[in-house]
Amino acid sequence: MKSISRRDFLKTAMALSAGSLLSLSPALRGLKAQSDKPNIIILVFDAMSARNLSVYGYPRSTTPGLERIAERATIYHSHYSAGNFTTSGTASMLTGLYPWTHRAINLSGMVRKKFVDHNIFSLMGDEYYCTAFTQNYLADVLLGQFQSGIDRHIVTPSFYDQLDHPLLGQYFSRDPVPAYYGLDDYLFSGGVDRVGSVPSTPIFGLLNHLAHMDQDFNRALPDYPYGIPNNTFYSYENEVVYAGVLDEILNLSSQQDPFLAYFHLFSPHEPYRPRREFTDIFPEMDFPFKRPTKFSTLDIPNESILWRRKTYDEFVADVDFEIEKLVNALEDSGVLKNSYLILTADHGELFERGEYGHVTRLLYDAVAHIPLIVIAPGQKSRRDIYHPTSNIDLLPTLLQIAGKKPSTNLEGKILPGLGGSEESRSLFSMEAKECSSFGSLANGATISMIKGEHKLIYYTGYPKRPDTFELYNLKEDMDEMKDLYLLDLVTASQMKKELLDTFEANRKLT
Amino acid sequence: MLKRLPNFHAVVSVYAVIASMLFAWSLLLFFWYLPSWLHFMTIGDVIAVFSYVMAASFFESLTFLLFLLLLCFSLPSNYLRNEFIARGTSITLCVIGLIMIYLRVNNTYITNILFSRFGIWPTLVAVAVSLLLTKIHQVRWALISLSDRLTIFLYILIPLSLFSLLVIIIRNIF
Numbered sequence A: 001m002k003s004i005s006r007r008d009f010l011k012t013a014m015a016l017s018a019g020s021l022l023s024l025s026p027a028l029r030g031l032k033a034q035s036d037k038p039n040i041i042i043l044v045f046d047a048m049s050a051r052n053l054s055v056y057g058y059p060r061s062t063t064p065g066l067e068r069i070a071e072r073a074t075i076y077h078s079h080y081s082a083g084n085f086t087t088s089g090t091a092s093m094l095t096g097l098y099p100w101t102h103r104a105i106n107l108s109g110m111v112r113k114k115f116v117d118h119n120i121f122s123l124m125g126d127e128y129y130c131t132a133f134t135q136n137y138l139a140d141v142l143l144g145q146f147q148s149g150i151d152r153h154i155v156t157p158s159f160y161d162q163l164d165h166p167l168l169g170q171y172f173s174r175d176p177v178p179a180y181y182g183l184d185d186y187l188f189s190g191g192v193d194r195v196g197s198v199p200s201t202p203i204f205g206l207l208n209h210l211a212h213m214d215q216d217f218n219r220a221l222p223d224y225p226y227g228i229p230n231n232t233f234y235s236y237e238n239e240v241v242y243a244g245v246l247d248e249i250l251n252l253s254s255q256q257d258p259f260l261a262y263f264h265l266f267s268p269h270e271p272y273r274p275r276r277e278f279t280d281i282f283p284e285m286d287f288p289f290k291r292p293t294k295f296s297t298l299d300i301p302n303e304s305i306l307w308r309r310k311t312y313d314e315f316v317a318d319v320d321f322e323i324e325k326l327v328n329a330l331e332d333s334g335v336l337k338n339s340y341l342i343l344t345a346d347h348g349e350l351f352e353r354g355e356y357g358h359v360t361r362l363l364y365d366a367v368a369h370i371p372l373i374v375i376a377p378g379q380k381s382r383r384d385i386y387h388p389t390s391n392i393d394l395l396p397t398l399l400q401i402a403g404k405k406p407s408t409n410l411e412g413k414i415l416p417g418l419g420g421s422e423e424s425r426s427l428f429s430m431e432a433k434e435c436s437s438f439g440s441l442a443n444g445a446t447i448s449m450i451k452g453e454h455k456l457i458y459y460t461g462y463p464k465r466p467d468t469f470e471l472y473n474l475k476e477d478m479d480e481m482k483d484l485y486l487l488d489l490v491t492a493s494q495m496k497k498e499l500l501d502t503f504e505a506n507r508k509l510t
Numbered sequence B: 001m002l003k004r005l006p007n008f009h010a011v012v013s014v015y016a017v018i019a020s021m022l023f024a025w026s027l028l029l030f031f032w033y034l035p036s037w038l039h040f041m042t043i044g045d046v047i048a049v050f051s052y053v054m055a056a057s058f059f060e061s062l063t064f065l066l067f068l069l070l071l072c073f074s075l076p077s078n079y080l081r082n083e084f085i086a087r088g089t090s091i092t093l094c095v096i097g098l099i100m101i102y103l104r105v106n107n108t109y110i111t112n113i114l115f116s117r118f119g120i121w122p123t124l125v126a127v128a129v130s131l132l133l134t135k136i137h138q139v140r141w142a143l144i145s146l147s148d149r150l151t152i153f154l155y156i157l158i159p160l161s162l163f164s165l166l167v168i169i170i171r172n173i174f
Helices: A006-024 A064-070 A086-095 A120-124 A137-145 A176-185 A202-211 A238-255 A302-333 A391-401 A489-507 B008-040 B043-074 B081-105 B108-118 B121-133 B137-173
Strands: A039-045 A074-076 A129-134 A152-154 A259-265 A339-345 A350-352 A355-357 A372-375 A383-385 A426-431 A445-451 A454-460 A468-473
Touching (some): A039 A238, A086 A120, A129 A137, A129 A238, A176 B043, A238 A259, A302 A350, A302 A355, A339 A391, A426 A489, A445 A489, B008 B043, B008 B081, B008 B137, B043 B137
Parallel strands (some): A129 A152
Antiparallel strands (some): A454 A468
8 A cells, every 4th residue: 555645644634624624613604605695494394284283272292392492483373285295285385386276286296397497496596505305205206396496406315214115216316307207106106105006117116016015114113112204215213314404404504605495304294103202192182073074085983093193293292302403403503593494394184084194185174284483583582473374375485585576476475474464365275186187177176265264165076976065164163073154155155156266267277 | 058048039039028018018107197297297308207117128128038048047958948939938928917917906905915825826836837838839839929020029129228228328417
């Protein structure tokens, strides 16, 4: 081996020292170009229902951390997702458009070609350095589609513990969408076990199925009595993921100004797998029993639903612990002095009417009502916003924060409390997984409309089911137990007309 | 060592059967998805997806061929090598056909039950029966004729696969 001369040694040592200083010294960090625009950090928690968070009044103390964070944040109490699962909910949040417009309505779906550049990353412009990461493959398809506006797209299998399925798309980072569809989703059915999925490579696809047939994902581990958290493709530990997210944000803040950081984290999405210290922390509780409706596709016994709800609540508590740790670390590092921190979800999770989860035709409050907590730079006191808002409002709000002129094509409004007003308007959510995304949404769709304190739900086009309306008063009947459709005829007819007119105007592709 | 392998003509004939089956399956599904993809992807992206599909099918077909050649190499000549076209075609039709049936049933749980309850035995029995059938002159003739006729597709499939590989390389470099 060639010996190192004293001169070489000194050169290497100096280079290493300089590198360390540049990355560590707060004083030198200040040498980067300064901008008067705030940074924006968005943390999305998959399938986190506002209805199960104690910060929103849930009887189980699932989110003591968020409750403490809320004391120095703006809390949106009536924030709704425009979709009831990852693809539609995330696409609406990132594009500021309703699902009937962007049409990412099916599992693994994408937004229409004409809206590919109509997203949070592209609209922020070159001024903002955009980083994006998601642990959810359905959301990563969207990030792949929006990649031209993203400066750093962190691959989904980052921070993983154990890979459970082959992920070939990650090796083609310059070609994310075709590689994902051509390889992971289409050839191997992505391991997502979608209904109707057939691997298009029969031999490789079958081998993939067989290789994972006997895997016991539910095996108990000392730290994880229900098994380790898993996103279908890989197992992960939230502690590791959140530490990785913190590192990414700290690196960003030391190198880029301003930046937009988007992190879409999989927990508390099913499977609900809290760490040991969060299991059995809640006593058994009774919740209002809600019978399956004619649009429920499952009929799970109530005991089973209650058990799943308990493990979900425990998982939420686990996630809450990590969120608080992350937010405190960001605060201590000084990143939040010039950053907006947005905590939200892509959709909720329901445990009622014979169903659990969010792959459902139902659009009751639990699956559409999501958290939104915003910490503005230097915010020290709590602010509560009760006015109904939608996740399509996030994009125009961020554009306003970034000093951009909101696009006229946006369907959302600037959030009250962040520059917007509490004007009266109707908010919509839509479920149409069973419909062709480029058709007229005729093969089974559910649309909900919230106006003031009322919510109208419309089921249409489901085979062997008549079109049906349900009306609830969310203020008096938060659990949506009493259908007022035939009781409050005036409200029902007014809302019905508006909903049908809006749906008719949007159901056909233009 | 090469003496333990079948001649080039026989290999090409059996490969034609493998490739025809696997590419046909992939293309069939590709065209099922195509209308949706056209709506959400640019033509360039759709061509790229097509390229990934073709390239994967190409490697899959080569993998299966390799499996047959390994069998040929390991077994006594009379078992497979000397009747490679008929028996190779028979094994191909049987194994890939059964896999397609399993997948066409299209229920992971059913596939799991079939495999976990009966293991690989249904496939092995089917392969054994099909090999026995090649003793019948008419069956052997039919298999050889089939593989011979399918060879024509290789003139399309192989250039298409190579073109697809080229597209993937270009898209991931530039």
